[in-house]
Amino acid sequence: GExxxxxxxxxxxxxxxxxxxxxxxxxxxxxxFPWYKQELGKRPQLIIDIRSNVGEKKxxxxxxxxxxxxKHFSLHITETQPEDSAVYFCAASxxxxxxxxxxxxxxxxxVKP
Amino acid sequence: EAQVTQNPRYLITVTGxxxxxxxxxxxxxxxxxxxxxxxxxxxxxxxxxxxxEVTDKGDVPEGYxxxxxxxxxxxxxxxxxxxxxxxxxxxxxxxxxxxxFFGPGTRLTVL
Numbered sequence: 001g002e003x004x005x006x007x008x009x010x011x012x013x014x015x016x017x018x019x020x021x022x023x024x025x026x027x028x029x030x031x032x033f034p035w036y037k038q039e040l041g042k043r044p045q046l047i048i049d050i051r052s053n054v055g056e057k058k059x060x061x062x063x064x065x066x067x068x069x070x071k072h073f074s075l076h077i078t079e080t081q082p083e084d085s086a087v088y089f090c091a092a093s094x095x096x097x098x099x100x101x102x103x104x105x106x107x108x109x110x111v112k113p
Numbered sequence: 114e115a116q117v118t119q120n121p122r123y124l125i126t127v128t129g130x131x132x133x134x135x136x137x138x139x140x141x142x143x144x145x146x147x148x149x150x151x152x153x154x155x156x157x158x159x160x161x162x163x164x165x166e167v168t169d170k171g172d173v174p175e176g177y178x179x180x181x182x183x184x185x186x187x188x189x190x191x192x193x194x195x196x197x198x199x200x201x202x203x204x205x206x207x208x209x210x211x212x213x214f215f216g217p218g219t220r221l222t223v224l
Contacts, residue, residue, distance in 0.1 A: 006155070032211055036156075043203060043215040044156065089155055099144065099163050099210050100171060103156040 002027045004092050006104025014112050019080050021107045023090035024072040032093040033073045034101075035064060039086045047088075048075070080111045115140050117216035119204050125222045126194060134189045134219050136204030144207045145187040146171070147179065149200040150218075156203070161210070162187055194223040 003026040013019050025033075034049035050057045050064045050073065057064050061080075066073040077084055090104040116139040126132055136145065146161035148171075158171030162181040176198055178190040191198060199222050205213040 009153075034211070034213075043217055045215070046212055049212065091156075093210050099146070099161045099169060101146070101158060101210050101213070102172070103148075103158075105153060105155040 002030070002092070002094060002100070002102045004090060004102045004104040006090050006107055008107060009105065010108045010110070012110045012112065013080055015080060015082060017080055019077045019084070019109055019111075021075045021088055021090070021109070022072060023074070023092075023104050024070075025092040025102075026071070027092070027094060028068075028071060030092040030094060033064070033066060034091050034093075035062075035075050036089045036091065036103075037086045038089065038106075044089060077109075080109075082111050082113050085109055085111045115206070115214045117204055117206055117214060119202075119216040119219045121219060122217065123220050125224065127224050128195055129193050132191050132194060132221075134191075134202060134204075134221070136187045136189065136216060138185050138187075138206045140206060140214075141184060142206040142208055143184070144209050144213070145181065146205045146207075146210070146213065147177070147187070147189045148203045148205065148215075149173065149198075150203060151200050159189065159202075163209075194221075196223050199223045 005024045031052040036044035037047045038044040063076045118137045143164045147159040148156045160179040162168045202219045204216040207213040
């Protein structure tokens, strides 16, 4: 069945450095790829998403890239700040009106001041 | 502002004692979904509903039931809870599966 693999599981960077989290999906028909951020003790929140007809999307310091041929997509955070420390989840949806969203296992990002 | 309410927020119960976790929204969104979050496993979808009286299984539906009798409510029912259902549960809403807004979570412990 549909599967989303996320790497790395933990990532530690110095403040100001960039961070990259990668996800690979199995269903080539997937067409929507959101990223969620979950701060400690809080709910996941959508931070950026991309659809299969777009290769890259940016929003200030965060960007997401999609490679449909290789079936992987990545989250890029530039100029990291301590408040970027959180767990990040990628996800992929099935096409059509199925309502299913498959999440990756999560990446714990630590930004050291 | 989108509001998703879950009750209870914390629950400790015993094996086999039926329980219901409620989820209520004030946004008139068609889509509602339940997830469980476990360390190392991420978020796994239990059930989702595209509209009133329309529900479908996610990836881990065993041991759970849902109903969608009205648009604003989507309760999660555990008929006979077991310890492996100890988890953090999130309800989410949206116009569709896109851009889901999560509730505050319910931490359930089954002894």
